[in-house]
Amino acid sequence: MSNEERRDSLADQAAAWIPPWQRPAPESTAPDPATPDPATPDPTTPDPATLDHAAADRGAPDHAEPTGELAAPESTEPRVAEDLGAEVSLEGPSRTTIAEEGAGRRPRSGRTRVVPEPPPVLDxxxxxxxxxxxxxxxxxxxxxxxxxxxxxxxxxxxxxxxxxxxxxxxxxxxxxxxxxxxxxxxxxxxxxxxxxxxxxVLDGQSVRLTQAALETLAVVAYRQPVTRSRISAIRGVNCDGVIRTLVTRGLIEECGIESDSGAYLYRTSTMFLEKLGLNSLDDLPPLAPFLPDDVEELADAAR
CATH class of the missing domain: 1.10.10.10 (Winged helix-like DNA-binding domain superfamily/Winged helix DNA-binding domain)
Structure with a gap:
């Protein structure tokens, strides 16, 4: 065949070609269900090759003879369900547990949520x-x-x-x-x-001070800051109880510690000025007119 004849033959074939979607559907004859097709294997008849492979997978001996009844293959649905349940329990509560908690019931498994008791209602x-x-x-x-x-x-x-x-x-x-x-x-x-x-409320607050308290308060007012021992030396008697009374009444207060002896120092308080109507300690009357003439000799004798 020459090249020209081959070219004409290809052109005729291309012109006669019809796409598959435009081709008419072939007429098919439905097989009679009562007549079995010899080319189609019967699904109820076991395949020997399939039986041999299944026996090999289960570890059965090669010479095991197949029985008349086929064993149903083991279902994988329970195993899949167990695996899914394990995953759910590991990751968190399941939907059933969440639904039960939302309904106020205690979940059957998993973590339990502690619900605090409501406070009692008082009548x-x-x-x-x-x-x-x-x-x-x-x-x-x-x-x-x-x-x-x-x-x-x-x-x-x-x-x-x-x-x-x-x-x-x-x-x-x-x-x-x-x-x-x-x-x-x-x-x-x-x-x-x-x-x-x-x-x-005011009853008992206008109690008069004793003579000993007035003398001690005067010593503190004019010689402050002063220690207990110095006050006792000036008065000639122990004045610990009187000092506690004046501190309790709020007329004197502690103001530090003497560096030499480590004894507490005392001074008059703001209430002392309020009770006497004074603005400051400078308003106290001078003490010289009330001192005896031989005060210096007395002071030297006390030393």
């Missing part, structure tokens, strides 16, 4: 008594929020209960009242009984 009588007990010991107004936190009760109950307590005190005519002050609540005495309260 009105117990809540009123607890509030009154706290208000008796406070030294400054306490807020409703603080009371609610201490009693572990909602603030919506504490506020109305305080109003009810205050109204009951006023209606009963008690000598004290519950008032709101500085953003909180506190018990106060009623203004109409202020005279009796002042008389009780």
């Amino acid at each position: 009105d009588a117990e809540l009123r008594g607890a509030l009154e007990a706290i208000l008796l010991v406070v030294d400054e107004p306490v807020s409703e929020l603080t009371l609610a936190q201490i009693l572990e009760q909602p603030a919506e109950r504490v506020g109305p209960m305080l109003d009810e307590i205050a109204a009951s005190y006023t209606a009963a005519g008690h000598g004290f009242e519950l008032r709101r002050a500085a953003g909180g609540w506190r018990l106060y005495t009623r203004p109409e009984y202020a005279t009796y309260v002042e008389r009780f």
Whole structure:
């Protein structure tokens, strides 16, 4: 065949070629299900080669004869489920556990969540008594929020209960009242009984000083800072008890330690100036007119 004839033959074939998607579907004849196809193997008939490979995988001897019934292959679903369950338990709680915790039930397995018990709900009588007990010991107004936190009760109950307590005190005519002050609540005495309260508070505070206390206070005022031993030497008697009394009354106070002896030094306090109506120690009257004429001889004899 020449080149020209071969070229014409290829051109004819290309022109006659039809794409697969444009070709008409071939007519197929459905096989009769009752007539078995000899080329199709029967699925119920075991393949000897397959049996030999399965026996080799299970470690069975090569000469084992196949039986009439085939053993069903071991299912891998339980093993996969166990593996998935192990992974879930290692990584965290499963969906079932989370659902049970959300429903308020205790999960069957895994970590358990400790739910704190809710605080007890106090009835009105117990809540009123607890509030009154706290208000008796406070030294400054306490807020409703603080009371609610201490009693572990909602603030919506504490506020109305305080109003009810205050109204009951006023209606009963008690000598004290519950008032709101500085953003909180506190018990106060009623203004109409202020005279009796002042008389009780001020009673005993106008006690006169003894002669020994006045002498000791004068020594401290004019010779401060001074030690106990020096005061005792000037007065000629032990003055430890008197000094403790003056310190308790707030008229004298400690002001350091003497470097030579290590004894405490004492001086007059601010209350001393307030009681005497003095602005400073310079306002003290001069001591010279009250001293005897032979004060120097007495001082030398004391040394």
